[in-house]
Amino acid sequence: MPIPRDDTTCALCGESTWIVLARAPESESDSDNDMIPEEAAGTSTRYPNPLDDAADVVPDDVVLHNCPSAHHFHWQCFLSHSEPETHCPACHVAIVPNDDDAKLLATIRNEGGQEDDFDLRPVLIEERLFATSPHLRTHAALCAACFTGDEASVLDILSSPSSSPAEITHLINTPDLDKHWTPLFYAAVSGRAGIVALLLNNGADPNVRDKFEHVPAEYASEEGHVEVLDLLRGARGVY
Numbered sequence: 001m002p003i004p005r006d007d008t009t010c011a012l013c014g015e016s017t018w019i020v021l022a023r024a025p026e027s028e029s030d031s032d033n034d035m036i037p038e039e040a041a042g043t044s045t046r047y048p049n050p051l052d053d054a055a056d057v058v059p060d061d062v063v064l065h066n067c068p069s070a071h072h073f074h075w076q077c078f079l080s081h082s083e084p085e086t087h088c089p090a091c092h093v094a095i096v097p098n099d100d101d102a103k104l105l106a107t108i109r110n111e112g113g114q115e116d117d118f119d120l121r122p123v124l125i126e127e128r129l130f131a132t133s134p135h136l137r138t139h140a141a142l143c144a145a146c147f148t149g150d151e152a153s154v155l156d157i158l159s160s161p162s163s164s165p166a167e168i169t170h171l172i173n174t175p176d177l178d179k180h181w182t183p184l185f186y187a188a189v190s191g192r193a194g195i196v197a198l199l200l201n202n203g204a205d206p207n208v209r210d211k212f213e214h215v216p217a218e219y220a221s222e223e224g225h226v227e228v229l230d231l232l233r234g235a236r237g238v239y
């Protein structure tokens with residue numbers, strides 16, 4: 001069910017929380033009525049009047065549950081604010097107790113739909129970590145590409161001209177903060193044999209253990225990824 005349009009604006013940048021979808025003009029076969037009138041576009045073509053039915057828009061909206069003023073934000077505006085992660089960045093009110101387990105609940109609306117009880121706090125903490133340590137963002141991207149089998153992105157990261165081979169090997173053998181998984185765990189558990197080979201050729205350690213004391217081969221075995229298991233066995237000859 002489509003989300004009803006409203007006229008909310010981001011409390012940080014002041015723009016509408018409805019964003020116009022970019023459309024390829026060639027693919028438009030229907031009538032000119034779909035075009036957004038200049039007047040409706042106001043001062044910004046990115047944010048026409050969201051209540052104009054002709055505008056092809058999606059929401060990009062975060063509403064903090066405990067903010068007394070129910071402030072709205074764009075996802076990116078919210079993630080880049082510098083207020084403590086327990087406070088509303090617009091009214092500066094503490095809306096979450098300063099307790100590690102306390103959740104910063106929000107309703108998130110975007111192209112994919114609506115999620116009502118989304119905890120923003122871990123996302124915000126991770127985002128700040130990435131801002132101070134950019135290599136962690138690269139590491140997270142590498143782990144994600146290993147998991148989804150996105151070999152092109154893995155190659156891109158491993159062949160980055162700004163990193164030396166030693167730095168690449170270090171990146172490959174860095175565990176994540178969650179389960180202490182290196183990229184090899186992500187490739188092994190999801191059966192990405194090509195990526196496993198690539199990682200091993202670039203110095204991935206097949207004997208590394210996660211926080212449960214498991215090695216990547218155990219996950220490949222559990223999931224029945226025979227080809228991956230062969231590669232890992234060949235590389236370590238123990239498991």
Ligand SMILES: [Zn+2]
Pocket residue numbers: 010011012013014015073074077
């Ligand atoms: Zn904004």
Ligand SMILES: [Zn+2]
Pocket residue numbers: 067068069070071088089090091092093
């Ligand atoms: Zn607020």
